[in-house]
Amino acid sequence: MPTVPAKRDTYTPDSLLTVAVRVFNERGYDGTSMEHLSKAAGISKSSIYHHVRGKEELLRRAISRALDGLFGILDEPAAVDGPAIDRLEHVARRTTEVLMSELPYVTLLLRVRGNTDTERWAMARRRDFDQRVTALLRQAAAEGDLRTDVDPRLATRLLFGMINSLVEWYRPDRGGRTPGPDPEVADAVVRTAFAGLRT
Amino acid sequence: MPTVPAKRDTYTPDSLLTVAVRVFNERGYDGTSMEHLSKAAGISKSSIYHHVRGKEELLRRAISRALDGLFGILDEPAAVDGPAIDRLEHVARRTTEVLMSELPYVTLLLRVRGNTDTERWAMARRRDFDQRVTALLRQAAAEGDLRTDVDPRLATRLLFGMINSLVEWYRPDRGGRTPGPDPEVADAVVRTAFAGLRT
Structure with a gap:
């Protein structure tokens, strides 16, 4: 050969x-x-x-980097203290930023489908993250700051659907962007998801 | 063989x-x-x-079915008449419904990546659809009904990011759903995207 x-x-x-x-x-x-x-x-x-040792170790390291970035957000002071709605907004903004700054790693995380132990572990960790956010949504609803006519699990999916779509269309090297996360994108996510597009 | x-x-x-x-x-x-x-x-x-004639003809037929469903929405009376913001909401709701009722076909459309003529045609038609919706967003902004601090192209991507994420998590046979599009999901999309999650 x-x-x-x-x-x-x-x-x-x-x-x-x-x-x-x-x-x-x-x-x-x-x-x-x-x-x-x-x-x-x-x-x-x-x-x-x-x-x-092999490609699965490379996958595990790559996925770990994405997960460390995402779970790190949940420990930030603005994700821990204050009204749940503000903590939720912070998590949405920072998730969008981490997705932009760690784009290839989070892309890989979002695409794994669970054929190996490492992939199944990645999917379980993603579910953990989603459940932590769903809990925040429930708390924000209980505090009266979140609309109650959208089921919290469904809202979590739509929120992350919006954020995670960045892996399909966000290209940091396009349109003369400066390096690093584009603050316009994070602002747009927060405004659209929390305040809505309608004036 | x-x-x-x-x-x-x-x-x-x-x-x-x-x-x-x-x-x-x-x-x-x-x-x-x-x-x-x-x-x-x-x-x-x-x-x-x-x-x-071959697998590409099957792809073309499948993609056509998805595109016919989606473009058909733009010709519906509620997408043609009235304030742009209401037409946009109608398009968002109906796109969500078509995605649920034609789930495998739209899933295929959203995943094609452009290696054959049929795939490139599918991607061009998707862009056409997105541009028609972006034009609606611009008009709604000009009519004063859409927030102006989110760029219309970015808003289109976030809106479709939210809607298109259904192909990743919506399963019509799960959770005792009745057959056909789930109206709760379409309502949740419209409320989240247009009115926002915050009360």
């Missing part, structure tokens, strides 16, 4: 992860082989095995 | 399409071969070729 053209392995765990996540998002995790990763990184498979 | 176990071909174009769309959504259009379709339908490949 032909080997990959020699390239000195100068990868760090982080830079190898960047390549792997790009390939996972392009081909799908299931559709990615170690051969694909080796070609994309330009180093041999044995060099990759020097860094990680 | 082993042939598929004999089954009398009792398919109509519509019932064959139902099978094909299910397989396309499970495996992805690119990942589906005529062999996969033949196995799923339980009839030989040559029987399938008796109905259609």
Whole structure:
């Protein structure tokens, strides 16, 4: 079998992860082989095995990075103190920001479908996050600040449907954006979801 | 090569399409071969070729069904007459309903990525639809009924992000739903997007 053209392995765990996540998002995790990763990184498979045990470890690291970003939000002071409606708005805004700043990692998280232990763990953690937000919605409704004619679980799905859609259309390098999360997008999410489009 | 176990071909174009769309959504259009379709339908490949020229024709028919449903909304009286904000609300509600009633077809439409002429055509038609809705948003803003601090293109993306997320989580056979579009979901979309979650 032909080997990959020699390239000195100068990868760090982080830079190898960047390549792997790009390939996972392009081909799908299931559709990615170690051969694909080796070609994309330009180093041999044995060099990759020097860094990680296999592609599932790369997936776990990538997903962990997305989850750390998302769960970190729930521990921020503005997500912990104050009326539930304000904490919810903060979580919505910050989730949108984390999605933009960690776009490839969150994209991967949102696309996993549960064929391996790591994928099932990722899906369980996503459900945990959603349930924490649903609990906030229930509390905001109990405090009288959230409309009560939309079921909290349904509202959570619609809110995240709106936010998560960014992985389909948000491109940080398009339209002369400055690097980092676009504050206009986070504002638009919060205004639309909490105040509505109608004047 | 082993042939598929004999089954009398009792398919109509519509019932064959139902099978094909299910397989396309499970495996992805690119990942589906005529062999996969033949196995799923339980009839030989040559029987399938008796109905259609190939898998791209099945894709085109499926996508057409989704697009006919969506574009049909724009010609409904409530989408044509009256203040733009009310027409927009009607379009949002009806798009949600069509998505629920034509779930597998719209799911396929939303997932195509543009490797064939049919896929590129589907993506162009989706953009047409989005632009028609963006034009409605601009008009509603000009009429003073839509908030002006959210860019109309961004608002269109967030609105459809919310609606289109249904393909990820809406399951018509779950939770004892009655057949057909769930009016609670369409109400929730309209309330959230136009009036906002905050009281």
